[in-house]
Amino acid sequence: xxxxxxxxxxxxxxxxxxxxxxxxxxxxxxxxxxxxxxxxxxxxxxxxxxxxxxxxxxxxxxxxxxxxxxxxxxxxxxxxxxxxxxxxxxxxxxxxxxxxxxxxxxxxxxxxxxxxxxxxxxxxxxxxxxxxxxxxxxxxxxxxxxxxxxxxxxxxxxxxxxxxxxxxxx
Amino acid sequence: xxxxxxxxxxxxxxxxxxxxxxxxxxxxxxxxxxxxxxxxxxxxxxxxxxxxxxxxxxxxxxxxxxxxxxxxxxxxxxxxxxxxxxxxxxxxxxxxxxxxxxxxxxxxxxxxxxxxxxxxxxxxxxxxxxxxxxxxxxxxxxxxxxxxxxxxxxxxxxxxxxxxxxxxxxxxxxxxxxxxxxxxxxxxxxxxxxxxxxxxxxxxxxxxxxxxxxxxxxxxxxxxxxxxxxxxxxxxxxxxxxxxxxxxxxxxxxxxxxxxxxxxxxxxxxxxxxxxxxxxxxxxxxxxxxxxxxxxxxxxxxxxxxxxxxxxxxxxxxxxxxxxxxxxxxxxxxxxxxxxxxxxxxxxxxxxxxxxxxxxxxxxxxxxxxxxxxxxxxxxxxxxxxxxxxxxxxxxxxxxxxxxxxxxxxxxxxxxxxxxxxxxxxxxxxxxxxxxxxxxxxxxxxxxxxxxxxxxxxxxxxxxxxxxxxxxxxxxxxxxxxxxxxxxxxxxxxxxxxxxxxxxxxxxxxxxxxxxxxxxxxxxxxxxxxxxxxxxxxxxxxxxxxxxxxxxxxxxxxxxxxxxxxxxxxxxxxxxxxxxxxxxxxxxxxxxxxxxxxxxxxxxxxxxxxxxxxxxxxxxxxxxxxxxxxxxxxxxxxxxxxxxxxxxxxxxxxxxxxxxxxxxxxxxxxxxxxxxxxxxxxxxxxxxxxxxxxxxxxxxxxxxxxxxxxxxxxxxxxxxxxxxxxxxxxxxxxxxxxxxxxxxxxxxxxxxxxxxxxxxxxxxxxxxxxxxxxxxxxxxxxxxxxxxxxxxxxxxxxxxxxxxxxxxxxxxxxxxxxxxx
Ligand code: SF4
Ligand code: SF4
Ligand code: SF4
Ligand code: FES
Ligand code: FES
Numbered sequence: 001x002x003x004x005x006x007x008x009x010x011x012x013x014x015x016x017x018x019x020x021x022x023x024x025x026x027x028x029x030x031x032x033x034x035x036x037x038x039x040x041x042x043x044x045x046x047x048x049x050x051x052x053x054x055x056x057x058x059x060x061x062x063x064x065x066x067x068x069x070x071x072x073x074x075x076x077x078x079x080x081x082x083x084x085x086x087x088x089x090x091x092x093x094x095x096x097x098x099x100x101x102x103x104x105x106x107x108x109x110x111x112x113x114x115x116x117x118x119x120x121x122x123x124x125x126x127x128x129x130x131x132x133x134x135x136x137x138x139x140x141x142x143x144x145x146x147x148x149x150x151x152x153x154x155x156x157x158x159x160x161x162x163x164x165x166x167x168x169x170x
Numbered sequence: 171x172x173x174x175x176x177x178x179x180x181x182x183x184x185x186x187x188x189x190x191x192x193x194x195x196x197x198x199x200x201x202x203x204x205x206x207x208x209x210x211x212x213x214x215x216x217x218x219x220x221x222x223x224x225x226x227x228x229x230x231x232x233x234x235x236x237x238x239x240x241x242x243x244x245x246x247x248x249x250x251x252x253x254x255x256x257x258x259x260x261x262x263x264x265x266x267x268x269x270x271x272x273x274x275x276x277x278x279x280x281x282x283x284x285x286x287x288x289x290x291x292x293x294x295x296x297x298x299x300x301x302x303x304x305x306x307x308x309x310x311x312x313x314x315x316x317x318x319x320x321x322x323x324x325x326x327x328x329x330x331x332x333x334x335x336x337x338x339x340x341x342x343x344x345x346x347x348x349x350x351x352x353x354x355x356x357x358x359x360x361x362x363x364x365x366x367x368x369x370x371x372x373x374x375x376x377x378x379x380x381x382x383x384x385x386x387x388x389x390x391x392x393x394x395x396x397x398x399x400x401x402x403x404x405x406x407x408x409x410x411x412x413x414x415x416x417x418x419x420x421x422x423x424x425x426x427x428x429x430x431x432x433x434x435x436x437x438x439x440x441x442x443x444x445x446x447x448x449x450x451x452x453x454x455x456x457x458x459x460x461x462x463x464x465x466x467x468x469x470x471x472x473x474x475x476x477x478x479x480x481x482x483x484x485x486x487x488x489x490x491x492x493x494x495x496x497x498x499x500x501x502x503x504x505x506x507x508x509x510x511x512x513x514x515x516x517x518x519x520x521x522x523x524x525x526x527x528x529x530x531x532x533x534x535x536x537x538x539x540x541x542x543x544x545x546x547x548x549x550x551x552x553x554x555x556x557x558x559x560x561x562x563x564x565x566x567x568x569x570x571x572x573x574x575x576x577x578x579x580x581x582x583x584x585x586x587x588x589x590x591x592x593x594x595x596x597x598x599x600x601x602x603x604x605x606x607x608x609x610x611x612x613x614x615x616x617x618x619x620x621x622x623x624x625x626x627x628x629x630x631x632x633x634x635x636x637x638x639x640x641x642x643x644x645x646x647x648x649x650x651x652x653x654x655x656x657x658x659x660x661x662x663x664x665x666x667x668x669x670x671x672x673x674x675x676x677x678x679x680x681x682x683x684x685x686x687x688x689x690x691x692x693x694x695x696x697x698x699x700x701x702x703x704x705x706x707x708x709x710x711x712x713x714x715x716x717x718x719x720x721x722x723x724x725x726x727x728x729x730x731x732x733x734x735x736x737x738x739x740x741x742x743x744x745x746x747x748x749x750x751x752x753x754x755x756x757x758x759x760x761x762x763x764x765x766x767x768x769x770x771x772x773x774x775x776x777x778x779x780x781x782x783x784x785x786x787x788x789x790x791x792x793x794x795x796x797x798x799x800x801x802x803x804x805x806x807x808x809x810x811x812x813x814x815x816x817x818x819x820x821x822x823x824x825x826x827x828x829x830x831x832x833x834x835x836x837x838x839x840x841x842x843x844x845x846x847x848x849x850x851x852x853x854x855x856x857x858x859x860x861x862x863x864x865x866x867x868x869x870x871x872x873x874x875x876x877x878x879x880x881x882x883x884x885x886x887x888x889x890x891x892x893x894x895x896x897x898x899x900x901x902x903x904x905x906x907x908x909x910x911x912x913x914x915x916x917x918x919x920x921x922x923x924x925x926x927x928x929x930x931x932x933x934x935x936x937x938x939x940x941x942x943x944x945x946x947x948x949x950x951x952x953x954x955x956x957x958x959x960x961x962x963x964x965x966x967x968x969x970x971x972x973x974x975x976x977x978x979x980x981x982x983x984x985x986x987x988x989x990x991x
Contacts, residue, residue, distance in 0.1 A: 052351055067350045071337040132342075
């Protein structure tokens with residue numbers, strides 16, 4: 001995956017053919033705003049997070065104003081407008097999870113990772129963020145990493161999850 | 171229609187009405203915060219909750235819920251009061267209590283509602299917002315700590331202004347209104363957002379800490395700048411206009427204004443206004459008495475050959491008196507450079523038998539097809555432009571822009587831009603006519619001159635014109651098809667001093683198109699001809715035209731030859747604003763006597779022999795007629811400084827000195843006299859001109875005839891660079907260059923270049939650029955952006971001393987050399 005252009009030395013936010021594909025799709029839909037989340041996620045998958053230049057690129061690709069992208073990018077907390085670790089843990093911070101030990105889970109995660117909410121581990125692997133209800137209330141307490149939701153969290157389960165992810169990354 | 175009951179009252183309203191609107195109709199007041207009459211329903215604040223018997227179990231927002239048949243609505247109960255009060259408590263959790271230092275105090279909806287609901291304490295506690303204020307721009311202060319997130323600013327800037335400066339960012343407690351990347355506001359500064367803000371989150375900076383609202387005297391008048399004729403309510407104190415107040419109750423602009431109308435008032439308060447007459451003695455302009463000055467002017471008028479050049483910002487009554495002055499003194503009379511309006515009116519007379527717009531502005535709001543000739547239309551008439559925005563964005567009108575540059579208009583959703591090389595608009599209009607005739611879509615019933623017209627169009631076949639102008643053939647034929655299919659179409663054309671080229675041809679070509687597409691004969695809308703200045707239409711209606719005398723350009727020529735004893739210039743600075751400044755200079759040097767009547771010692775006034783200090787629009791009583799023929803009342807909010815007099819008084823004194831028999835008691839009497847002389851104004855009573863004004867000729871003026879007239883376009887200018895001039899959004903004529911607001915945004919002339927040209931010349935914004943043509947040079951700072959195609963540069967025509975009118979002599983575009991430095 002090329003993230004830096006060899007000739008310009010600039011960050012590559014998204015490969016040209018992907019941009020072109022989005023441009024074509026946008027031209028084809030009556031409401032290009034529908035594509036905002038997909039495009040921002042694509043940039044994020046490629047680049048790790050979405051810098052201002054990513055918002056501008058997305059706006060230009062979809063024929064929208066940067067602000068029309070920004071309102072969604074900042075509302076939707078799975079889009080990262082700041083650099084994050086390679087994996088972001090979204091720990092649910094809503095009512096069902098609170099009543100099933102969510103606060104203890106938070107404590108555990110902070111301990112194990114050695115970081116607080118909003119921080120990234122020194123090795124750059126994990127960022128820990130609180131999030132509102134993941135819609136996994138039946139499996140509370142829950143957290144989400146990437147596109148995977150993990151429920152009924154216990155200390156052992158968390159250990160396994162973190163270990164497995166670290167292994168995958170290495 | 172639907173019938174419903176609100177608080178026991180029966181009411182019948184249209185199907186599209188909301189509960190809130192129905193209640194209003196029934197005379198029941200429901201409190202609102204995020205609702206605004208001119209914006210689409212939003213439902214953000216929940217202050218307007220009501221009970222609906224058919225929707226028991228929850229409270230219903232009145233502002234977003236449609237009224238339906240048989241609904242039974244209760245707008246006030248203990249339950250409702252409790253919930254509304256709670257909503258207020260929520261809002262006040264984070265809201266800073268700044269009232270003592272907030273300019274909104276006294277007219278803040280949050281303050282009023284807090285008082286109404288007796289919110290004396292708060293059951294909830296939370297952190298107060300602590301965000302920095304956005305003061306990066308000079309005109310609008312944004313203090314988001316006071317924001318209640320009603321979204322009115324966001325919506326007005328999107329729905330009406332079509333600029334899109336704001337949106338909500340973040341979520342939950344952190345939600346706030348932000349500009350792009352939260353970098354602060356930089357926009358067209360129309361101030362619609364601040365007029366919509368219910369609280370003190372958006373405030374006009376020039377008015378900061380100037381007065382409390384109840385200290386202001388409010389006077390409803392008409393904006394003195396452009397032909398849009400927006401209502402402005404002057405907020406006056408200490409004999410100064412302190413601010414322009416929001417007023418969506420009267421006039422034709424729905425409370426919308428542009429940067430000039432909202433922030434451009436301050437020139438009337440300037441210290442350097444002329445306060446006494448000046449007379450040249452031993453080469454110097456020195457203060458003189460009115461008697462001395464007026465005696466000098468009247469004897470020159472009486473004894474010699476005189477030419478009078480007026481501006482188009484005088485009231486109708488003043489123009490009428492001026493006409494009498496000219497008649498009594500047998501002087502020649504013309505206005506606004508002559509050429510700019512003359513061609514347009516002559517062209518319209520030949521084709522449609524009229525000299526004005528056919529419809530009103532509000533009729534364009536639900537037009538289905540709109541063609542704007544020049545994208546500059548938004549710059550010359552911004553608030554009419556906002557009507558177009560709404561037609562396109564809200565009501566889905568098809569929008570065609572025929573223009574030599576892109577701009578605001580071209581960015582509207584699905585706008586079709588017919589981008590032509592400069593000066594070739596007539597060619598393209600002819601080609602659209604040709605396409606209409608060719609495809610059999612042209613409407614020719616009751617139209618004369620069809621055959622001659624057809625044969626004259628041989629040179630304007632779409633393919634030919636396309637090759638010449640760069641507008642694709644398909645765009646031409648598509649435009650023809652859309653216009654032919656219009657049920658309620660509108661064609662917009664502005665005129666003014668920077669747009670004098672081909673004005674007759676343009677008017678005819680636009681009228682031809684209006685005829686062939688059936689627009690001219692429609693019941694509403696049709697062709698809009700919009701003058702540059704506040705009373706341009708009035709000047710035409712009142713016949714401030716040469717008649718048998720000399721037109722403006724002939725007067726200048728005569729003066730230059732020494733054939734004019736007096737050149738009398740009123741409310742205009744020809745040295746700056748007329749095309750061909752050298753000709754003006756020669757005239758001023760050649761005339762035996764030059765008199766200038768103005769607010770300031772303009773470059774023209776500096777050369778005069780007599781200078782008469784005049785009154786601004788804010789000091790006048792009378793009427794203006796706007797570009798849709800609406801006659802509206804202008805009212806004085808302040809008195810003139812020093813000994814300055816209104817043009818009305820000056821002309822009255824001159825008439826007396828010239829021995830005229832009649833004298834008038836005031837504007838009413840003059841209006842009665844002018845109405846008696848002018849068929850269109852007949853029967854209109856000055857005192858009966860109400861809050862919406864009176865549209866002479868009725869909302870739709872039917873053409874008196876439909877005659878096609880063939881006109882020729884131009885050949886493209888072949889040069890690496892060509893210069894076009896025109897209006898910048900932030901200014902109008904030369905007057906606004908003395909107003910702080912517009913100046914705060916743009917305070918000097920510039921050369922605008924497209925990115926490609928700029929890159930080739932190695933020029934960046936603010937670098938100096940030299941523009942050369944016919945031996946003359948203009949040196950200005952560069953402004954680089956995306957509006958201009960390759961090879962075209964633009965210089966706005968508002969600023970004195972640039973030398974622009976040495977290069978611009980009235981042609982549509984001028985071949986120039988452009989170099990860096
Ligand atoms: S001043 Fe006008 S353009 Fe600027 S943000 Fe406000 S409404 Fe939008
Ligand atoms: S700034 Fe004013 S208008 Fe905009 S959302 Fe806040 S309170 Fe409403
Ligand atoms: S300059 Fe024209 S558009 Fe702007 S507020 Fe005045 S009349 Fe309206
Ligand atoms: S509250 Fe945690 S998943 Fe719903
Ligand atoms: S006024 Fe109805 S929700 Fe705000």
